[in-house]
Amino acid sequence: MTGKENRKKLYLLLNLTIPIATLVVALAVYAIVSKAVGIELLVPSIPNIIKKFFLLFAQSSFYKAVAGTVGRAALSYFLSFAFAIILAVATKMCPYLRRALSPIILLVRIMPTMSIILIALIWFNSFQSTILVAFCVIFPMLYTSFCDAIESVDKDLIEMSKTYKIDRKRMIFKMYLPQALPVAFTGIKSSIGLNLKLVIAAEVLAQTADSIGVYMQLSKIILDTSTLLAWTAVAIILGGIFELIVIVIEKKAVKGR
Amino acid sequence: MKVNGLSFSYGEKVIFKDFYLDAPNGKVTCIMGSSGGGKTTLLNCISGQLDFEGQILYGQNGQNDIKQKSISYVFQQPRLIPSMTVEKNIEYVLPSSMPKEQRRTRVKEFIEKMQLSDCAGSYPRYISGGQASRASLARALVFESDILLMDEPFKGLDIKLKRQILETLTPLIKGKTVVFVTHDIEEALLMADSVYVLDRVDGAGVKIVGKEDVSQPREDRDIYSDQLNTTRQNIYRLLTDVKK
Known part of the structure; x- marks a missing residue:
């Protein structure tokens, strides 16, 4: 095995182990604090949170709540995305719109x-x-990000395409999109998780039926901290899944970088 | 091709003011001159990238507007799309109507001619400057055009490779109207049928300070022959006068 391959393996190993180690340390600190406080109501133990977490899966209301929150998050994100992209393209055509x-x-x-x-x-x-x-x-986050993405397209490449009389469809798919996507994905990645957090926050205050937010609020009212943390874990996992989906799409869509 | 009364300014800075130039159809016209002397701007006007006053005409009687003609352009910077491989960058300019197999064969042909086989599947960021220049040249040649514009197309190539590419290029540009910009007298002597030396005077714009014709057939040119040595000295004199 060459030195270069060894370095690559070490790099991959460190990339994987360092975040896991950080997570383990954070959980250990939490476990120590929980033990020191000794009040399950205030700082519940990790085994208890895990137990409550798996108990959630046994309830049909859990699936309704997750489906409701995910649905609302998807709808709000879709609307923000659609309006942002339409207005960003319109802004490109009419700069005064910005x-x-x-x-x-x-x-x-x-x-x-x-x-x-x-x-x-x-x-x-x-x-x-x-x-x-x-x-x-x-919406404002995505709109700004999409406007920046469109602006980031190299003007020299636009001129080159015009000189060779490349048709509009090919220019969009082969030249504009591949260049604009990396910038657009920066905005998408930073907003997808935030979108879920906002939906849950709004659900808490709006007491939306069949939602993660309402069950979090309920857990807080009855002082069931371990269930509240179990719901929080569900929200974190959902947010992680959303971000993972975006990363997978980005890897497929963005080439040559 | 005729440039008739071309006028163009960048804001207050006059680049061309009632400028005239003849670039005969089917011939190679070389443009030389000092840096910032309007050479690239002239190519950009011909390619339609810049809006200008006056006319650039093309055709046997010079009656057609240049905008109706197909133009390929080797830009000073290679302008390769970063998300496409070298091969895809070359294919990009081929018309969508061309059958897939024909596209592939044509692209492969020019990849081989420009000695790009080693990097055909690489993305632009992983290739050298010389390879990028050749990819840009291959893209311009693969595109069937009436006019070929080249702005310092051999920049970044070593002498040996430059000679090889020039030899490959000679039959490919036969019968094509070519306008190319260079700072290298050797390139001009090897390629051009006529060489214009330009200079820009503040306020008055670009003027032609001299023209040299090269009559020897391109295939048999010996740039160290007495005749071309005289032409070289004349061009050199014109260029050094420009720099004064």
Whole structure:
């Protein structure tokens, strides 16, 4: 085996072991704190959280809640994505649109999320509020990211394609998209997990039926901290799955880098 | 091809002001001159990348607008798409209507001619500058065009490889209208049928300071022959006058 292969193996091993070691240390610190506090209600033990976590799977309400939250997260993300991409393309065609939209984008971006949630709860029902809250935060992020992605396309390559009279379809699929996607994926990756967090936060406050948020709130009310942490673990796993899906799509879509 | 009364400015900076140039159809016209002298801008005007005043005409009687013609362009920077392999970059410019098998054969032919077989499957970031220049050249040649524009196409190639590529290029450009920019007198003597030396005067724009014709057939040119030595000295003199 060559030195280069050895270094590559060591690099892969370290890439895998370092994050696992960090996780183990964090769990160990939690276990020590839990043991030191000794009150299950405040800092439940890890075995108890794991037990509660698996107990969730035995309840039919768990699946309804997960399906409800995932559905709302998917819908809000889809709407944010669709509006962001349409407006980013429109902005490319009419640059003044970016100026026109900038005060709204800025306002929504700096507005406290809690204000959006509370206002939405006054104006809309719990389902609509959840979608709107996530939309209001995610749309500006995606719109800015997509505008930057379109702007990142090398102008020299656009000129080259025009000189060779490349048709629009080929230019979009072979030149624009492959160049814009890496920048767009940066925005997608940072917003996909946040979208789920926002939906759950809005569900907590809106008391949305069949949702992870409402069960978290319920666990908090009855002081069932271990179940609250078990639901948190479910949310973390779902967020991880979303991010993993995005990474897989990115790996397939982005070539030559 | 005729450049008739071309005028173009970058803001306040006048590049061309009522500029005229003849680049005979089917011949190789070389443009030389000092850096920043408007050579690339001229190619960009011909290729339609820049909006200008005046006319650039093409055709037997010079009656057709250049915009209707197909143009291939070897840019100063290779301008390869980073997400495509060298092979796909070359194929990119072929018309969608061309059958797949024909596309493959044509691309393969030019990959071999430009000695790119070793890196055909590589992405641009993994190839050398010289390979990228040849890929850009292959892309321009694979595209069937009326006019071939080349902006310092052999930059980054060693002398031996440059000679080989020039030899390969000679039959490929036969009968094509070629306008190419170079700083290398040897390249000009090997390739061109006529050499224009340009200079830009502030406010007045680009002017032609001299023209040299090379009458020997391209295939049999000996750049160290007495005749071409005289042409070389004339071009050198024109270029050094420009730099003064």
